[in-house]
Amino acid sequence: MSDWTETYRPMSLSEVRGNDEAVSALSEWADTWDDHREAVVVHGSPGIGKTSAAHALAADRGWETVELNASDKRTGDVIERFAGRAAKNATLGGSAAGGGAAGGDTESRQLVIVDEADNIHGNYDRGGASAITDLVKEAGQPIVLIANDYYEMSRGLRNACQEIEFRDVSARSIVPVLRDICRREDVAFESDALERIAEQNAGDLRGAVNDLQAIAEGRDRIELADVVTGDRDRSLGIFPFLDAVLKEEDAQEALESAYAVDETPDDLTKWIEGNLLKTYDAAEATRAYDFLANADVWLGRVRATQDYSYWRYVTDNAAAGVAAARDGTAGGWTRWGRPQFWPSSDATVDEIVQRIAAAEGCSMAIARLQVLPFLAAMTHHCSPRDLTVRMAAAYDLDVAGVSAITGSGESTNKVASIVEDAQDRREELLEEHAAGAFAGVPDRDMEADADPSGPTDDGAATGDSSDDATSDAADDDTADDAAADDDDDQLGLGDFA
Numbered sequence: 001m002s003d004w005t006e007t008y009r010p011m012s013l014s015e016v017r018g019n020d021e022a023v024s025a026l027s028e029w030a031d032t033w034d035d036h037r038e039a040v041v042v043h044g045s046p047g048i049g050k051t052s053a054a055h056a057l058a059a060d061r062g063w064e065t066v067e068l069n070a071s072d073k074r075t076g077d078v079i080e081r082f083a084g085r086a087a088k089n090a091t092l093g094g095s096a097a098g099g100g101a102a103g104g105d106t107e108s109r110q111l112v113i114v115d116e117a118d119n120i121h122g123n124y125d126r127g128g129a130s131a132i133t134d135l136v137k138e139a140g141q142p143i144v145l146i147a148n149d150y151y152e153m154s155r156g157l158r159n160a161c162q163e164i165e166f167r168d169v170s171a172r173s174i175v176p177v178l179r180d181i182c183r184r185e186d187v188a189f190e191s192d193a194l195e196r197i198a199e200q201n202a203g204d205l206r207g208a209v210n211d212l213q214a215i216a217e218g219r220d221r222i223e224l225a226d227v228v229t230g231d232r233d234r235s236l237g238i239f240p241f242l243d244a245v246l247k248e249e250d251a252q253e254a255l256e257s258a259y260a261v262d263e264t265p266d267d268l269t270k271w272i273e274g275n276l277l278k279t280y281d282a283a284e285a286t287r288a289y290d291f292l293a294n295a296d297v298w299l300g301r302v303r304a305t306q307d308y309s310y311w312r313y314v315t316d317n318a319a320a321g322v323a324a325a326r327d328g329t330a331g332g333w334t335r336w337g338r339p340q341f342w343p344s345s346d347a348t349v350d351e352i353v354q355r356i357a358a359a360e361g362c363s364m365a366i367a368r369l370q371v372l373p374f375l376a377a378m379t380h381h382c383s384p385r386d387l388t389v390r391m392a393a394a395y396d397l398d399v400a401g402v403s404a405i406t407g408s409g410e411s412t413n414k415v416a417s418i419v420e421d422a423q424d425r426r427e428e429l430l431e432e433h434a435a436g437a438f439a440g441v442p443d444r445d446m447e448a449d450a451d452p453s454g455p456t457d458d459g460a461a462t463g464d465s466s467d468d469a470t471s472d473a474a475d476d477d478t479a480d481d482a483a484a485d486d487d488d489d490q491l492g493l494g495d496f497a
Contacts, residue, residue, distance in 0.1 A: 003309035018169030039136035039143035043150040044166035047206030118147035168203025188221040247330040254323035265314035291321030392422035
């Protein structure tokens with residue numbers, strides 16, 4: 001069975017439901033683009049038809065489309081490669097788009113659609129935010145940016161674009177869409193059943209269509225009794241969801257909780273993976289990671305085919321599979337945190353990554369993606385303590401740094417004492433590495449006072465050769481000792497791993 005959200009995607013702006021005012025504004029933006037030549041940000045809740053409206057706009061005008069998902073292609077060079085050529089007046093066939101100061105022939109125009117434009121954040125994305133901003137300022141073709149949260153975008157990007165808000169689709173507007181799909185699919189229905197589906201989705205048209213397809217599968221008629229009673233809990237936050245999957249609920253309940261969270265399956269997978277080791281033991285984690293690996297395979301298929309019906313298998317593995325990997329339930333409160341490397345402007349994490357990269361002689365990308373996760377796993381909640389002290393000493397971490405890696409609170413005595421011991425260890429290591437280089441160095445002022453005449457040519461030319469030999473041997477021994485010390489106590493990853 002094909003994905004109904006794709007099969008019945010609006011082919012014209014006249015088919016977009018529930019946002020007539022926003023649709024009119026988008027149409028006017030396109031009609032007057034030659035006059036203002038600005039990009040537009042279309043923003044609003046997930047599932048209300050923003051991306052569909054952009055494609056319908058292009059279809060109405062016979063424009064080609066170039067689509068870029070900003071959450072998958074974040075870096076500046078990738079954004080330029082995928083969308084830059086199209087936006088800067090080159091058609092898909094490689095020819096220049098019409099001449100003239102206004103951009104020329106509208107029949108050869110392309111619409112560049114940048115989805116999830118609010119998921120690009122500062123330095124983490126290595127120039128992605130500035131690349132998008134430059135793109136909309138320099139483009140010779142119309143650009144539509146799609147965002148869920150308008151204010152998650154940078155101020156510079158917002159100021160460079162027009163803005164159109166799409167509002168949640170009312171249940172009254174959703175019902176006719178569901179009714180039309182049922183008729184096209186030859187599925188009989190009770191009106192009350194369709195109304196219940198629309199009400200349960202509280203403004204999410206895409207969610208309503210997905211629910212309709214799930215209920216209709218294997219049936220030729222939908223009745224009210226077929227619709228699961230009880231409204232969808234759209235207020236379920238990400239932290240209660242993590243409680244459900246990683247501590248409390250069985251596989252079926254965890255799957256239902258996943259459907260109640262307003263996050264995409266790929267984001268849910270990141271949250272689960274980033275917090276898994278806070279509650280799972282080694283055996284549980286081994287089983288859970290097998291399910292996460294399967295989820296990642298399905299995510300790869302989604303990206304490769306753009307067939308979002310595969311998302312259901314991502315959720316099955318990431319939520320139900322990980323929950324099933326537990327041997328039991330857990331109580332108490334757990335301090336969940338953002339996944340490591342979540343798009344953010346977290347200055348503490350950025351500084352930690354810089355310190356690791358400098359100490360290990362690796363790139364910041366390697367430090368962030370390969371070294372930091374292992375540090376977090378090995379020193380979770382500052383255990384074992386000696387290993388955590390060695391890590392803090394190796395990278396000269398302060399309280400905030402140790403807290404960010406281990407997940408322990410900054411205000412705890414445990415973290416403060418670890419940082420204190422780490423500083424002591426650094427001083428000891430620095431003294432050992434110095435190998436007595438500054439010990440016994442005569443004070444030049446005192447030497448001058450003792451012998452005002454200074455060194456003589458005889459003193460410089462003559463000397464006891466045996467004394468020189470003894471001194472050379474002592475120097476060799478000192479150098480050997482220093483080399484041994486360096487082998488035993490290197491400041492860096494080898495110091496504690």
